[in-house]
Amino acid sequence: MSRADRDLDAEVAAHLAEAAEEHMARGLSPQEARDAALRDFGGVTQVKQVHREMRSYTLINWLDIKLGGRMLVKYPGLTIVGGLAMAFAICVGLVVFRVLSLFLHPTLPLPQGDRLVEIQVIDLEVSDEEQQILHDFLQWRQSLRSVTDLGAWRNSNPNLLDAFGDSRPVAVAEMSAAGFKVSDGVPLMGRVLVEADEQPAAPPVAVIGYDIWRTRFGGDPNIIGRIAKFGNEDVSIVGVMREGYEFPVAHDVWMPLKTALLDQTPRSGPPLVAFGLLAPGESMKTAQAELTTVGRQVAAQSPATHQRLEPRLRPFAMMMSPAGDPAGGLILYSVYVFTAALVILICGNVGLLLFARAASREADLVVRTALGASRGRIVAQMFTEAFVLGGLAAIVGIIAADIALRNWGMSFLEVNMGRLPFWFDLSLSPATFAVASLLTIIAAAMAGILPALKITRGMGHRLKQTTAGSGGLQFGGVWTVVIVAQVAATVIFPAIVYLMQTMVSGIEDFHAGFPTEQYLAVQIERDYAVFAGNEDAGALERNARLAGTLDELRRQIASRPGVAGVTFAATVPTTGGPQKLVEMAYDLDASGAAAVNTNDGEGPLREATVAAVDPSYFDVLKAPVIAGRGFTAADAVTTSRVAIVDQSFVEQVLEGRNAAGQQVRFRYPGKAPRPWSGGNASDPPGLGDWYEIVGVVPELGLGAPTRKGRAAGLYLPAAPNLFVQIQMMVHVPGGDPMTIAPQVREAVTAIDPSLRLVNVQRVNEVNNDVLWVSRLWVRITAVLSSLALLLSLAGIYAVLAFTVARRTREIGVRVALGASRPRVVAATFRRPLLQVTGGVLIGTIVVFTAAILIRNTEMAGFENDLTLAGMAQIVGYGMSMLGVCMLACLIPTRRALNVEPTTALRTE
């Protein structure tokens, strides 16, 4: 008990004793005198309570919390709608915060994580990272003092031939032994890599990760010392790491980085990533200063290569962050802003609801003021009520955020980024709870304090009018803006859902022109690049060997039971091939110049989607040749200049001309042996070779459902060993083609263990990732829009109920005086009608503007949606939205009309 409480107790006790004494003097018995004194005093407890409340300067007290709880029960509709809305705002805020903090404020779950740094080299000329840093790395290792335990790694993905004869690629880090030290890497068995392993003559060794040990070697307890085949190399396994160890990023296997065997000339050698630990007592700043000095020394030694290079230090975990990339950072921060806007909009709405509730309690608040409650007290009380609601909402929001992050967060990131770094962890952290509390306070402030300030403004003035409880209080301009924005959002969100849904259906319904579910697509990767600049003898020889391997592979797989055919292409159908500008021979005028038309222009199309295919492609796809001839084996030589086009090319480019014999060429031809490769529009246009169109086939899904427009397909014959990406397609007419996948793997391992199989999937599933993300978006926007709708209706209902309640007397008097019902209805409806109409109008304008903008971009799937029918649907939606809002106005209006004039007059 506080001193003030004790003082008051003493004061009250003295008061009662004095009073009782006086009553006794008038002849009452002690008991009667005491009762009389208590009666005169009134409620002792209440007085003490009010006294205590008036003394307390704390913003939130227990009484208010209890009152807030009672309010939740008393107004269940508001509790559910407002609570859900706030929970949703908090959930969205948390999810965004959690995901963005992975990029903006990542932390490493390592003991020395805060001192672990990456050393990058930036090419200032192109503002890009230079990864060929072996030369620099060796220099740093010699001279840097402020960064210790310097190490580096390079990535590779060789096939691991495992204990079960299975050959699949694994993520290998060829890493300096220092990596284990800085990451506190402790082996489960055997040892980690040591510097001796990095000697050129040291035998090849590897340390494997826990998962690989369990899944690929069956958890063999005698694994140490076993020889495993990585690619074509026999490697001795010397250690198994503990579960969860994936340093440096997301790696399964570690091999020594033998720097002595690599090209050490400046700005050459393999791409490397360098790391180290800040020495004790050093900060990023001091270390950067030393690094800059060392960098200048290196530049002085090799001015030709290092003139514009600058080494930079950054926290290790920031390597996934776009922080160095201003555009990327801006996008991330704009997501923050968007989320903040959403939270504010939602909380503003809840504020609207609470305002209406408070308005209905105005008389109560007036009485409290009369008893001595200050404006601050009432504002604090309303804040507390909102805070109680917000607290419940926060619990729901946190649980929902956790579920969302667990179920979809990681998958969403994986779809977008591939395998995630080991420090990516979306479980809720203490920081998340801090953010949740902050969001709750902001939400409660928005939803509680704003309406409280509004409602208590001029309370003293209203107290002096004996007509407390009527007039005065009005919804102001701010609320009008909130309602209009809300209604606009309810139009915009469903429109987004609608567009997204159409896009999803577009992908689902995209017709490839052949039964894609019968085909298995397998991407084959090799360890070396073909024709990466210089075609030396070694490359040519490797290439010839690859041609033989692929032929053998084709022969073996085609002979398996159930397989109807095997072919190769440079792109999988429905994923979209490279698009290139073309010229037709008949385009050329006398000067030899040609007009160019891409997708968005008028006139005939001059952009083709190009696919390099094996000559057997059309046969295996069972696609009939409509006109002319198909490809023959003789066409698949680099000197051949024939092409086959699809029906869409005939219609869009040739405009129905007879295709056979037409001459076509690329405006920006690619490198000589690969005319189907991208070509660069910033290069000067080269006059490529003319290709003769020899045949026409049906459309075979050369475009992509995610790409704008209908692709005009141009097929070029080529040997699969020249493809940038080798996609093998296996036709399995009866049954699931996936069942053949293990046999394909087995055959590849037998023929060349260094070939890696990635993206083994049915052709009808190649767009599943895009579909997954799109469906997730549809789900998110659907939830958003239903919430917006619910909130909007509740808000409009609250406003109207409030307005009508305010005007009960006026309406009653009007009716009593014989005003016609339509007039009363019109008077009641005018304001909400204007607000809703305004909102619908703004929303529709935004949707149409966005639709027109989208139509002119490369965003796929939308161009078909803004047909008249689509627009009519959106307009129709806006109209029905208006109807629904009006429906929400109905009940309060009916109530107002049914008010008995006498009742109306008595409410004063």
Add this chain to the structure above:
Amino acid sequence: MTPDRGDVTYGSLGLLVLKTLDALGPLHGYRLARRIEQISGNQLALNQGTLYPALLKLEQMDWVSSKWGLSDTGRRVKIYSLTRTGRKQLAREEAQWQRSTGIIARFFNITEDPA
């Protein structure tokens, strides 16, 4: 946030307290309550307890001050007295009250022919 000054004496209890303390000098709570009742000719039946929040408010406004002392009967009581600012406030409130009641009074004094 400072309370609206008009709020405090609103409902007149605060004003009555100020005026009573002004007229009769320092008093403790019970005596103050009884005096107000007596001055009103027992027309005002106070819930005596409501006096204490009012006194607290007046103290918070610095219009009255309090200190512990002894009552006539020898009990330890808190004795309230008017402060200088309280006296000024009272003068203001009194003038305002006189003005308003004066206006109303004139209306009650209207005769057929004011001249």
